[in-house]
Amino acid sequence: MSSELTGLTLATARDGLAKGDFTSVELTQAHVAAVEAVRPLNAYITETPEKALEMAAESDKRIAAGKAGAMEGLPIAIKDLFCTKGVLTTAGSHILDGFHPTYESTVTANLFGAGAVMLGKVNLDEFAMGSANMTSYYGAVENPWKRKDDKKTKLVPGGSSGGSAAAVAARAALAATGTDTGGSIRQPASFTGIVGLKPTYGRCSRWGTVAFASSLDQAGPMTRSVRDAAIMLGAMAGFDPKDSTSMDKPVPNFEAALDGGVKGMRIGIPREYRMDGMPAEIEKLWQQGIGWLKGAGATIVDIDLPHTKYALAAYYIVAPAEASSNLARYDGVRYGLRVPGQTLQEMYENTRAEGFGREVKRRVLIGTYVLSAGYYDAYYLKAQKVRSRIAGDFRDAFDHVDAILAPTAPNAAFGQGENMDDPIAMYLNDVFTVPASLAGLPAISVPAGLSAEGLPLGLQIIGRPFDEETVLRAARSLEDAADFDTKPDFIAGR
Numbered sequence: 001m002s003s004e005l006t007g008l009t010l011a012t013a014r015d016g017l018a019k020g021d022f023t024s025v026e027l028t029q030a031h032v033a034a035v036e037a038v039r040p041l042n043a044y045i046t047e048t049p050e051k052a053l054e055m056a057a058e059s060d061k062r063i064a065a066g067k068a069g070a071m072e073g074l075p076i077a078i079k080d081l082f083c084t085k086g087v088l089t090t091a092g093s094h095i096l097d098g099f100h101p102t103y104e105s106t107v108t109a110n111l112f113g114a115g116a117v118m119l120g121k122v123n124l125d126e127f128a129m130g131s132a133n134m135t136s137y138y139g140a141v142e143n144p145w146k147r148k149d150d151k152k153t154k155l156v157p158g159g160s161s162g163g164s165a166a167a168v169a170a171r172a173a174l175a176a177t178g179t180d181t182g183g184s185i186r187q188p189a190s191f192t193g194i195v196g197l198k199p200t201y202g203r204c205s206r207w208g209t210v211a212f213a214s215s216l217d218q219a220g221p222m223t224r225s226v227r228d229a230a231i232m233l234g235a236m237a238g239f240d241p242k243d244s245t246s247m248d249k250p251v252p253n254f255e256a257a258l259d260g261g262v263k264g265m266r267i268g269i270p271r272e273y274r275m276d277g278m279p280a281e282i283e284k285l286w287q288q289g290i291g292w293l294k295g296a297g298a299t300i301v302d303i304d305l306p307h308t309k310y311a312l313a314a315y316y317i318v319a320p321a322e323a324s325s326n327l328a329r330y331d332g333v334r335y336g337l338r339v340p341g342q343t344l345q346e347m348y349e350n351t352r353a354e355g356f357g358r359e360v361k362r363r364v365l366i367g368t369y370v371l372s373a374g375y376y377d378a379y380y381l382k383a384q385k386v387r388s389r390i391a392g393d394f395r396d397a398f399d400h401v402d403a404i405l406a407p408t409a410p411n412a413a414f415g416q417g418e419n420m421d422d423p424i425a426m427y428l429n430d431v432f433t434v435p436a437s438l439a440g441l442p443a444i445s446v447p448a449g450l451s452a453e454g455l456p457l458g459l460q461i462i463g464r465p466f467d468e469e470t471v472l473r474a475a476r477s478l479e480d481a482a483d484f485d486t487k488p489d490f491i492a493g494r
């Protein structure tokens with residue numbers, strides 16, 4: 001019974017709860033056991049079983065009273081970048097040691113208000129900087145998938161939302177929250193065979209989410225189906241007066257938008273995403289996706305996004321610049337860790353030297369450099385100009401098409417420790433995800449096939465601002481055609 005419960009989707013669990021097939025307490029107990037069973041993956045930083053069972057009992061009362069919310073009684077994992085009231089929040093960093101927020105992030109408050117049950121806080125790259133979940137102070141996360149001919153090598157789950165991805169793929173949460181600054185929802189979704197949706201910038205409030213790069217950060221759902229992404233986004237999203245960049249727009253019924261298919265839809269295929277040296281299997285998967293959408297009645301249109309080749313460079317200037325400024329607040333006075341020194345200045349230096357890991361320090365150095373007098377115009381301002389060109393490319397393309405199809409990542413999951421001595425090789429993982437981030441557009445990754453090594457590969461749909469409905473509908477069509485039902489090697493309860 002318990003592995004049946006952990007194998008459900010949000011939608012099927014919701015329906016089971018409504019019919020009285022099981023209670024939220026039963027569903028949550030099964031998941032608490034699953035969370036324990038997947039400990040070897042190191043997906044969770046903090047498990048909150050008592051809280052989960054308490055929340056589940058409250059949900060059961062609301063269900064009985066006919067007052068169920070959209071996520072009522074459904075156990076999920078929370079990326080440890082969202083502040084959760086009274087529960088340790090680390091951002092994967094030593095510098096937040098012992099930080100128990102006195103407030104709840106808007107996104108988690110929305111989810112809990114809709115009835116969601118929190119299983120715990122999941123691991124991530126330190127301050128969400130990374131593509132492999134190798135930079136967390138709490139250790140690396142392991143992908144529940146293995147290569148088909150090599151069951152020994154431990155693979156990365158992608159990053160930065162690697163704990164979210166591993167927990168959902170290994171059946172240790174029905175879904176999880178993620179955040180995506182340059183690909184951190186979509187790339188780990190692709191690496192672990194799940195669905196990951198980055199909404200339009202401004203769709204979800206950033207209030208109470210530890211900031212990495214404020215003009216790029218967006219929260220979104222990581223789930224095992226496109227329908228689940230629609231359900232969960234509906235519960236997360238909404239205007240928040242506490243975040244001046246959240247948009248005062250009504251939240252549509254995303255689940256209702258799933259129906260209708262892609263018949264008559266115009267799907268753009270960006271020429272510039274056909275990069276030199278792109279592995280043949282990625283190209284093949286992309287062609288496959290084109291065929292599926294065409295078969296479902298979409299019109300395929302070649303489009304140009306001419307500034308694509310500058311996106312990665314612009315991102316790795318803008319994101320570190322904003323990070324260096326956001327991370328200035330960790331000074332040993334206000335949060336978490338403090339390492340004493342002879343003077344105030346020395347205390348700052350000691351705290352930051354010990355509290356931040358190597359990748360975070362690299363970004364702070366790059367960020368302060370590109371913002372410094374004398375280099376600001378040459379780097380930061382230039383990157384901002386490139387960014388607006390990239391957004392312009394998409395605007396032009398969306399005059400002709402309704403959505404864009406591209407691969408999510410240039411490769412499948414790689415081994416733990418690979419790409420670690422070459423930051424540029426690591427940054428290349430973001431080549432297909434960063435442009436939509438810079439332009440603030442909604443984009444989703446859907447599991448679409450397996451690599452030659454037997455590992456999941458995702459395809460990405462990018463849409464117009466605030467048109468998550470079209471993105472979800474096209475994703476649903478891909479999901480139907482791909483019929484991806486292969487499971488990872490490591491699943492809780494098996």
Ligand code: GLN
Binds near residue numbers: 128129131180430
């Ligand atoms: N991999 C990218 C980076 O390291 C994206 C991270 C993210 O989206 N949070 O910046």
